[in-house]
Amino acid sequence: MKAIIIGAGIGGLTTAIALQQQGIDYEIFDAAPECKAVGAGIMLGGNAMTVYERLGVGKAIRQLAVFPQNIFVRNYKGKLLQHVSNAYIRDQYGQGAQMLHRATLQQLLVEEVAEEIQWGKKFTSLQQHADGVTAYFEDGTSVHGDFLIGADGIKSIVREMYVTPAQYRYSGQTCWRAIIPMTLSKEEQENAAEVWGNGNGLRASYNQIDGNRIYFWFTARMPANTPFTEEEAVTFIQRQLAPFYGNMPKVAAALRPEMLIRADLYDFKPIDTWYKGKVVLLGDAAHATTPNLGQGASQAIEDALMLSNCLAQTKSTAEAFQQYQQSRIARVQKVVGVSWQLAMITNWKGALAVALRDCMVRMVPNKVTQQQMEFLYNVKW
Numbered sequence: 001m002k003a004i005i006i007g008a009g010i011g012g013l014t015t016a017i018a019l020q021q022q023g024i025d026y027e028i029f030d031a032a033p034e035c036k037a038v039g040a041g042i043m044l045g046g047n048a049m050t051v052y053e054r055l056g057v058g059k060a061i062r063q064l065a066v067f068p069q070n071i072f073v074r075n076y077k078g079k080l081l082q083h084v085s086n087a088y089i090r091d092q093y094g095q096g097a098q099m100l101h102r103a104t105l106q107q108l109l110v111e112e113v114a115e116e117i118q119w120g121k122k123f124t125s126l127q128q129h130a131d132g133v134t135a136y137f138e139d140g141t142s143v144h145g146d147f148l149i150g151a152d153g154i155k156s157i158v159r160e161m162y163v164t165p166a167q168y169r170y171s172g173q174t175c176w177r178a179i180i181p182m183t184l185s186k187e188e189q190e191n192a193a194e195v196w197g198n199g200n201g202l203r204a205s206y207n208q209i210d211g212n213r214i215y216f217w218f219t220a221r222m223p224a225n226t227p228f229t230e231e232e233a234v235t236f237i238q239r240q241l242a243p244f245y246g247n248m249p250k251v252a253a254a255l256r257p258e259m260l261i262r263a264d265l266y267d268f269k270p271i272d273t274w275y276k277g278k279v280v281l282l283g284d285a286a287h288a289t290t291p292n293l294g295q296g297a298s299q300a301i302e303d304a305l306m307l308s309n310c311l312a313q314t315k316s317t318a319e320a321f322q323q324y325q326q327s328r329i330a331r332v333q334k335v336v337g338v339s340w341q342l343a344m345i346t347n348w349k350g351a352l353a354v355a356l357r358d359c360m361v362r363m364v365p366n367k368v369t370q371q372q373m374e375f376l377y378n379v380k381w
């Protein structure tokens with residue numbers, strides 16, 4: 001049995017590693033001309049780390065990442081809104097969240113992939129036959145496999161052309177991310193904080209990701225594609241963060257225009273089918289989510305293990321795809337839904353609405369927080 005994997009992002013690379021662990025052949029292709037060290041930081045949830053432990057790369061990731069003991073949500077005056085004990089999650093469920101540079105993760109995964117990753121291969125179309133699938137690339141080449149995995153991200157061509165079209169939703173927020181050379185105090189490294197501003201999608205956070213770099217992100221409500229030069233963005237971010245408590249203004253002062261990576265935050269309305277014939281979707285291609293729970297990549301990583309397990313345990317791809325979708329869809333749709341709701345409540349504006357929002361978040365009963373943790377981290381594989 002041979003899989004064709006389209007996309008060598010976190011989802012595609014993790015799928016390659018999971019398939020090879022099951023002894024399933026694959027070829028993996030990506031449109032990017034080469035493996036470039038791109039992106040900012042990433043939080044891998046405890047659930048993703050559990051998968052990586054299974055795949056034999058957990059220890060290597062932990063050695064290159066930073067483990068915050070606590071993750072707080074505070075308002076811009078420093079008032080506590082929510083607290084998640086990452087140490088408790090680790091002790092209770094086996095693994096906690098890890099913070100690292102995306103490029104570090106990508107490099108590590110690339111090294112674990114046994115087959116050569118075929119860069120500069122833009123997938124354009126496919127044909128299904130009785131004995132499998134032929135995928136065609138922009139450079140005129142093609143490849144044959146038994147089935148094809150579309151791990152080609154939120155704008156997936158595989159999904160749009162061969163499974164089902166998606167309805168994109170703009171969350172109303174744009175996000176700037178940056179890697180800043182900086183070493184935080186031990187206290188700040190251990191106690192990460194996401195800080196909510198005075199409405200209008202305003203939020204920011206910074207976390208140590210290795211010995212001398214921090215990952216900073218900032219969101220604000222505005223129409224998609226609002227024009228900003230990078231210099232204007234730095235000035236805008238610094239102005240918005242000036243009233244924030246603690247070191248946030250100092251961190252913002254260290255931003256430089258060339259550090260900024262911008263993304264308008266989209267997801268798409270959950271789709272109810274992830275496969276058609278011999279074509280199956282995985283990661284953002286199947287279920288892009290806004291990053292409010294920090295679970296997009298973590299869900300792609302879970303998909304990878306589940307799909308490879310289903311392929312190994314069933315007699316046909318049809319049965320495997322059906323089981324994979326059935327095992328994953330309700331869980332992922334819940335993540336997408338909660339994440340979307342979080343985006344919406346952080347978009348509220350006006351002093352009264354913000355006070356109400358902060359009060360609601362602060363009053364979330366422990367039982368509800370506990371149930372959320374159980375749902376996200378207590379996964380039986």
Ligand SMILES: Cc1cc2nc3c(=O)[nH]c(=O)nc-3n(C[C@H](O)[C@H](O)[C@H](O)COP(=O)(O)OP(=O)(O)OC[C@H]3O[C@@H](n4cnc5c(N)ncnc54)[C@H](O)[C@@H]3O)c2cc1C
Nearest residue numbers: 007009010011031043123152153283284291295296297298
């Ligand atoms: C601002 C922001 C912050 C985030 N933070 C987090 C976080 O902290 N934790 C977390 O878990 N998630 C986070 N996410 C979500 C996470 O980035 C995604 O869910 C994850 O990257 C999805 O991985 P993927 O492999 O499915 O897709 P992608 O990473 O998009 O990879 C798709 C790959 O397919 C390739 N490709 C596309 N089209 C073609 C084609 N036609 N032919 C061949 N190749 C193709 C692309 O080049 C790319 O390499 C964040 C997202 C954003 C926007």
